[in-house]
Amino acid sequence: MATPAQLLAIDIGNTSIHAGLFDRGRLRRAFSLPTALVRRPGRLRARLAGGAGRLHEAIVCSVVPWATPRMVRALRAAGCPRVRIVGHGLRVPLKNRYRYPKEVGQDRLVGAYAAWREFGGNRERGTGRDCIVVDLGTAITIDIVTRKGEYLGGVIAPGIDISLEALATRTALLPRVVLKTPPEPLGRDTANSIRSGLLYGCAALCDGLVERLRARYAPKAIVVATGGSCRLVSRHTRTLERLRPNLVLQGLHSLSLK
Numbered sequence: 001m002a003t004p005a006q007l008l009a010i011d012i013g014n015t016s017i018h019a020g021l022f023d024r025g026r027l028r029r030a031f032s033l034p035t036a037l038v039r040r041p042g043r044l045r046a047r048l049a050g051g052a053g054r055l056h057e058a059i060v061c062s063v064v065p066w067a068t069p070r071m072v073r074a075l076r077a078a079g080c081p082r083v084r085i086v087g088h089g090l091r092v093p094l095k096n097r098y099r100y101p102k103e104v105g106q107d108r109l110v111g112a113y114a115a116w117r118e119f120g121g122n123r124e125r126g127t128g129r130d131c132i133v134v135d136l137g138t139a140i141t142i143d144i145v146t147r148k149g150e151y152l153g154g155v156i157a158p159g160i161d162i163s164l165e166a167l168a169t170r171t172a173l174l175p176r177v178v179l180k181t182p183p184e185p186l187g188r189d190t191a192n193s194i195r196s197g198l199l200y201g202c203a204a205l206c207d208g209l210v211e212r213l214r215a216r217y218a219p220k221a222i223v224v225a226t227g228g229s230c231r232l233v234s235r236h237t238r239t240l241e242r243l244r245p246n247l248v249l250q251g252l253h254s255l256s257l258k
Contacts (some may be wrong), residue, residue, distance in 0.1 A: 008048075009223035009252035010062050011107060012071060013036075014138040015161060019048075020249035026254070030246055038067040040183070044074045046114065055080035059090070059256045061248060063105045086110060090255060095150045107248055108154065112145040114244070114251030115224045120147050130218035132208055133247070134240060136227035138162060142209050144218055150219060155209055157201055162228050163198050181232070202229070203236035210239040 011018045017033040037044050047052045053240075060083060062068040075083050094116065110217050115131040128147035134167040136142045138161055143154030158166075160179060164200075168176035177191045185200060187193025202246060211224055225233075225240040226247035244249040244250070 001143075007253060007256055008055055008058040008069065008075075009249045009256070010058060010060045011110075011248045011252065012060065012062035012067050012108065014064060015210050017071075018246070018249060020246060020253075022256075025253070026093070027249060029030055030249065031157070033219045035064060035067060037071045038064075038074070041070065041074055041077070044071075045077045048074055049078040057082045057084070057256065059086065059252045061086040063108050063253055076193050086252070086255065092251075092255065093149070093258070094145060095137055095148075096152055097152050099153075104139075104151070105141075106131075108141055108143050110228060110251035110255065111248045112151050114141050114149075114254060115255055116145045116149055117251070118244075119222050119224065119242075120145075122147065130221040131223045132210055132213060132218060132223045133208065134223060134225045134227075134230070135247075136160070136202070136206075136225065136229040136233055140202070140205070140227075142206070142213065144213060144221065145220070155213075157205060159227075160198050160202055160233075164194075168195060179229075179232070181235070184219045199233065200236060202233050206233065207237050209229060209237045214239075229244070 007022045017035055020030040031203055033047055045060055055078060060071055072083050074134050086106045092113050094109060098104050099100055111133050117135045120128040123202045129147045133143045138159045138179045140157040140159050144152040167174045174219050177194050179195060182192040182195040185196055187196045214221055223239050223241045224244055226244050230243055230245055234243055
């Protein structure tokens with residue numbers, strides 16, 4: 001097992017790759033790369049080597065099957081002698097209650113595991129809490145993990161970036177806009193109408209789904225938000241209680257100690 005100072009955690013998503021370098025158990029540096037960069041092995045290798053320094057071990061979580069072997073090759077070419085892949089010889093230690101367990105994205109399981117480790121608490125003393133994990137990435141996923149370490153399932157909805165792209169490409173007159181908080185909820189021009197609809201609509205979606213899931217499955221659950229849009233969206237919600245933008249990276253670090 002590599003020492004914590006030599007560990008690079010990598011989360012390959014549909015749009016972006018998030019990576020983190022851990023030093024003595026702490027995330028010292030996080031950086032992001034476009035997933036499309038995996039198609040350019042020379043540039044990917046250079047970015048990995050420059051972003052992480054000398055590598056002794058890497059742990060990879062991926063929801064993009066074609067990108068996984070290319071990432072492994074790039075890591076080895078960058079001088080990393082040991083690469084482990086979640087779901088391929090490295091299992092997330094939760095009891096998976098999904099009807100078809102293999103259908104769950106490994107990133108969802110790793111995020112649930114990280115939330116459970118932080119907030120599950122001492123189950124023998126009854127201090128742990130169920131967790132609802134809201135991941136605001138390319139897709140919005142909302143998952144439940146119980147204080148007993150059971151992954152129950154979740155819901156999936158289109159993320160903000162997908163919605164922005166769809167409006168720009170599937171309509172004749174709507175422009176491509178940069179998402180930011182509009183000056184007021186009611187749009188006074190097309191760009192701010194889009195921003196208001198997507199930002200406040202996403203916040204309302206999160207609140208509505210979290211409240212429904214809480215009421216039926218986990219009334220006392222703590223709600224943990226992660227993903228690229230979590231900081232922006234959480235300002236406009238009432239249910240997102242804890243922000244952990246690097247939740248999956250933290251989960252990968254914890255798995256590396258297994």
